[in-house]
Structures are given as C-alpha cells and as structure tokens.
Amino acid sequence: MLDGIPCYAPELARESPGFKAEHFAKLAAVEDGHFWFRARNELIVHVLRRYFPHARSMLEIGCGTGYVLREVTDKLPQLRVCGSEIFLEGLSFASRRVPVADLFQMDAQRVPFVEEFDLIGAFDVVEHIADDMRVLREIHHALMPGGGAIFTVPQHPWLWSAQDEHACHQRRYRRSELANKLRTIGFRVVFSTSFVSLLLPLLAASRWRRQTLDADGEASTSEFGLSPLLNSSLYGALCLERWLIQIGLRFPAGGTRLIAAVKTAPQ
Secondary structure (H helix, E strand, O other), X not given: OEOOEOEOOHHHOOOOOOOOOOHHHHHHHHOOOOHHHHHHHHHHHHHHHHHOOOOOEEEEEOOOOOHHXXXXXXXXXXXXXXXXXXXXXXXXHHHHHOOOOEEEEOOOOOOOOOOOEEEEEEEOOHHHOOOHHHHHHHHHHHEEEEEEEEEEEEEOHHHOOHXXXXXXXXXXXXXXXXXXXXXXXXXXXXXXEEEOOOOHHHHHHHHHHOOOOOOOOHHHHOOOOOOHHHHHHHHHHHHHHHHHHHOOOOOOXXXXXXXXXXXXXXX
C-alpha cells in the first residue's frame, strides 16, 4: 500500500516511462469541457451498451483522472468498476471523481488477475507502451472467457507531431494494425471505426503547423486552448460523427481508432 492505495508495482508508482505524472493535473482541468474528451466518452458508452450489455464487471487500465470511469458509472450503474493506473498521482484525482470504483496501482505489462473481468477498457493507453503485444496478452489473460475489451488509440503515423512526443507516445497506429494484433492473440474484433474523421483536415493542419516543441511546451497544449465557440462547434461535428457511427457508418480514416473485441481463444 502507498498513500492508502493497493500497489502491484510500487517501484513505478512515482515515476515511470511512458507518461509524465504532472500531466494529470492539466488533464483534470480541461477534460470536462473539452470537445474531444466529451465526444470520446459518449462513443465509448455507446459501444459498451451495444456490444457488452450483459457485462457486470469492468476494469479500466490506465484510468488516469477517472474521467471515463465516472461517465461509465453514471450511465451504466449496474457495472462493478475498477480502475488501475501506474501513477499514484492519477489515482488521487480518480478517487475523488469516482469514489465507488475500486482503484489500484498497477503496471499494464503485469496484470495480477486471471479470468477476472467481463470487460476491460484501455483508452489511449497502449500507444504509450513499447511492448504493446505484452499488454494485449495481459488483458486477454485477465478477461473471463467470452469477455470483451475496448480500446482507443491515436491513428495514422503521418499525423505524428510534437504533441505525440510530449505525450510520450511510442506510436500512432495504422488502420488495421491494432485489430491484427488482437486477432493474433485470440480476440475476435466485433467493432472497429475511425473517430475524429470529419475533423481530420483540421487535425492534420494543427499537427503540421508545429513540428517542434517550443521551450515552454506550447505545442503540447495548443489543442486545449480553444475558444468556447470553436470548442462547441467541434463538439457538434463529433456528435454528428457519433450519430453516423450509431446508425452503421464506419469511417476509414480519423485521428482516433476505436476497437471492441471479444476473447475467443485461450493463450
């Protein structure tokens, strides 16, 4: 235990490659109002309801400040929710946002559970880890037979920019890359689409405008500093996108890839 939190990888609880603990406070300050975080949450909840309506337990790996977990508990109160994070700093925010969740510190490359959860989510997490296949295998092991997993990852290597470097990303995924890796280790993909597709030209222009970080890290925060009118307009575009996805459209390109998969084979 550290700071009252169960720890499975205490040597990494304060400092670890793949992310910077000081980012949590910045995220907590912007998530509630930012168009991308709001729209991503709404799409995640749609996929949960559509593809895993009978799930009773869910673990979010890399739960950060608890922003997704709070949305899940609000919209799907029947789920028993757990959240893990490698940094204690993130869990301090999550514990306040989601007091009903069971939270613990854990390395995603060493998940201490076997066939424990109906559902596991990793939302913009695996791109931070060099050996993503190891993480996917650990998720597979921790799922009940027939359990489900949901992932969001940044997409398209050609969008790589200073923002990715500042966020400690290891990669941006190609269109079919994550789905192929999931199939290799015994998952069946049941849902896959790009997201932030209607805004892709704007995203590309924003990323290409700055290819290097300023001394104060301005490039890393430029996508958060939006006027209320612009933020509202971008949110409206992603609401339209979500509606199109809900009626069956799948986008081939976009800044984010969302995938849902079911465990079908032992490892």
